[in-house]
Amino acid sequence: MAYPPAAHSSPPRQPSVKVILAAADVSRVVDRIAHQILEKTQGAADTVLLGIPTRGVPLSRRLADRISTFEDVTVPVGVLDITLYRDDLRRHATRAVGPTDLPSGGIDGKRVILVDDVLFSGRTVRAALDALSDVGRPASVQLAVLVDRGHRQLPIRADYVGKNIPTALAENVKVTLAETDGADEVRLYGGSPA
Amino acid sequence: MIRHLLSGADLDAATATLVLDTAAEMATVAGREVKKLPALRGRTVVNLFYEDSTRTRISFEAAAKRLSADVINFSAKGSSVAKGESLKDTALTLQAMGADAVVVRHPASGAPHRLAEWVDGSVVNAGDGTHEHPTQALLDAYTMRSRLGRLDGLHVAIVGDVLHSRVARSNVLLLSTLGAKVTLIGPPTLIPVDIAAALAPGTDVCYDLDAVLPDVDVVMMLRVQRERMGDSYFPSAREYARRYGLDGPRMRRLPEHAIVMHPGPMNRGMEITPEVADSPRSTIVEQVANGVSVRMAVLYLLLGGNNR
Numbered sequence: 001m002a003y004p005p006a007a008h009s010s011p012p013r014q015p016s017v018k019v020i021l022a023a024a025d026v027s028r029v030v031d032r033i034a035h036q037i038l039e040k041t042q043g044a045a046d047t048v049l050l051g052i053p054t055r056g057v058p059l060s061r062r063l064a065d066r067i068s069t070f071e072d073v074t075v076p077v078g079v080l081d082i083t084l085y086r087d088d089l090r091r092h093a094t095r096a097v098g099p100t101d102l103p104s105g106g107i108d109g110k111r112v113i114l115v116d117d118v119l120f121s122g123r124t125v126r127a128a129l130d131a132l133s134d135v136g137r138p139a140s141v142q143l144a145v146l147v148d149r150g151h152r153q154l155p156i157r158a159d160y161v162g163k164n165i166p167t168a169l170a171e172n173v174k175v176t177l178a179e180t181d182g183a184d185e186v187r188l189y190g191g192s193p194a
Numbered sequence: 195m196i197r198h199l200l201s202g203a204d205l206d207a208a209t210a211t212l213v214l215d216t217a218a219e220m221a222t223v224a225g226r227e228v229k230k231l232p233a234l235r236g237r238t239v240v241n242l243f244y245e246d247s248t249r250t251r252i253s254f255e256a257a258a259k260r261l262s263a264d265v266i267n268f269s270a271k272g273s274s275v276a277k278g279e280s281l282k283d284t285a286l287t288l289q290a291m292g293a294d295a296v297v298v299r300h301p302a303s304g305a306p307h308r309l310a311e312w313v314d315g316s317v318v319n320a321g322d323g324t325h326e327h328p329t330q331a332l333l334d335a336y337t338m339r340s341r342l343g344r345l346d347g348l349h350v351a352i353v354g355d356v357l358h359s360r361v362a363r364s365n366v367l368l369l370s371t372l373g374a375k376v377t378l379i380g381p382p383t384l385i386p387v388d389i390a391a392a393l394a395p396g397t398d399v400c401y402d403l404d405a406v407l408p409d410v411d412v413v414m415m416l417r418v419q420r421e422r423m424g425d426s427y428f429p430s431a432r433e434y435a436r437r438y439g440l441d442g443p444r445m446r447r448l449p450e451h452a453i454v455m456h457p458g459p460m461n462r463g464m465e466i467t468p469e470v471a472d473s474p475r476s477t478i479v480e481q482v483a484n485g486v487s488v489r490m491a492v493l494y495l496l497l498g499g500n501n502r
Contacts, residue, residue, distance in 0.1 A: 081219070084231045084232065084233040084494070084498075085231075085232060085233075089233060089498055089499055090499065090500050091500060092499050092500060093499045093500060093501055094494070094495050094496075094498045094499030094501060095498070095499060096212060096215075096216070097215075097216050097219045097220075097494070098219070099219060100219070100222065130232070133228075134226065134227075134228040134230070134231075135226055135227075135228075136227070
């Protein structure tokens with residue numbers, strides 16, 4: 001039998017880790033976003049999914065895969081690297097530039113859905129919008145994210161949100177995916193121990 | 195990342211590969227509607243050219259402008275240099291103007307190294323005397339990699355005036371770092387004794403072009419630099435062309451996949467015949483286009499982040 005910790009002892013200082021979404025939950029959430037895209041775009045015609053590296057890329061491929069399973073439509077998928085458009089380039093050592101890979105049909109006149117793992121300050125999406133306007137002129141742009149953790153610093157919102165996670169600024173949301181990290185999971189680090 | 199790019203030896207294999215990979219991404223910008231990236235907005239790049247140059251200066255200027263940097267062109271002709279200002283005083287002037295990078299070409303070997311001690315910004319060597327020209331080596335390596343798919347294990351022949359060639363020096367240093375094997379070819383008077391051993395172990399020297407041709411993946415022809423030499427290095431231009439010039443019959447002795455390179459400007463009929471220069475094997479025009487992408491990569495990697 002364990003004794004409750006004595007009242008005068010301070011709580012353990014280790015950062016807490018909480019699993020928000022397990023692998024099965026991630027899969028369900030991706031399914032739901034795919035359905036929502038189909039619903040909101042009335043069948044995903046003239047639609048292009050662009051993943052923002054790193055984890056937006058496998059997410060966009062999964063969404064396209066789900067969409068083709070549900071409704072038998074092929075949605076072109078691409079990669080939009082935003083490194084050169086970031087507003088914090090000078091605060092860090094030089095970042096390596098990744099590939100931008102647009103679908104062969106291009107994005108002009110299409111409905112582009114940007115895909116990322118976590119929506120936080122909104123600065124990544126701002127950079128992505130700037131990058132997008134340099135590579136073409138889509139008819140409209142939407143945003144799909146696996147997790148929205150709040151704390152926006154720019155007037156940006158997502159059209160498709162997998163999971164809203166209320167967080168404190170000190171906390172950290174970490175998404176892992178099978179393609180990049182070996183397993184699907186969303187975790188919340190830090191903050192007060194639950 | 196390094197702060198200056200002064201020599202082909204400044205780059206280790208990982209950094210050189212990073213430059214080439216970054217250049218490959220920069221190259222995609224050339225095919226876009228908006229050929230501009232915001233990465234160096236608000237940065238100032240000074241092109242400080244003490245020697246005549248068209249392609250290198252324009253290439254650096256285009257690269258800096260595509261990255262949204264402000265470009266100041268400074269050529270020695272018609273400037274305070276003509277009035278006798280020293281390199282150091284010019285450097286301090288540029289420093290006071292807030293140059294984030296100085297791209298320097300100078301007739302004196304080692305001038306960029308001195309400059310790097312005087313200015314806070316990054317210094318890029320765009321050719322110093324008969325010493326080095328590292329961005330040319332990078333664009334040559336980039337061209338080889340994009341044409342042949344790899345650099346490791348390639349056999350590269352560098353033919354001609356090695357003695358006066360900064361292109362050859364930088365290429366030997368960089369290519370050996372990246373795993374290619376270099377053979378220097380030319381008349382004995384134009385290949386310094388022991389240069390191979392001094393630059394990079396594994397580099398060969400050969401005085402017979404025909405003996406090497408069937409065995410190479412790349413032939414890089416160097417310009418005969420008449421402005422840097424008296425007439426004493428070889429008996430006549432015709433004899434040089436016959437022994438070391440690349441003409442049609444010699445080109446046909448190359449392996450099927452081999453490419454022909456030249457850093458330009460060419461002396462057509464001297465080191466290379468028009469038939470070779472305009473053949474599909476020649477990458478001479480490609481090299482110019484690749485030069486902009488490679489210089490964009492260098493400027494971005496030197497100036498893009500906070501590397502102080």
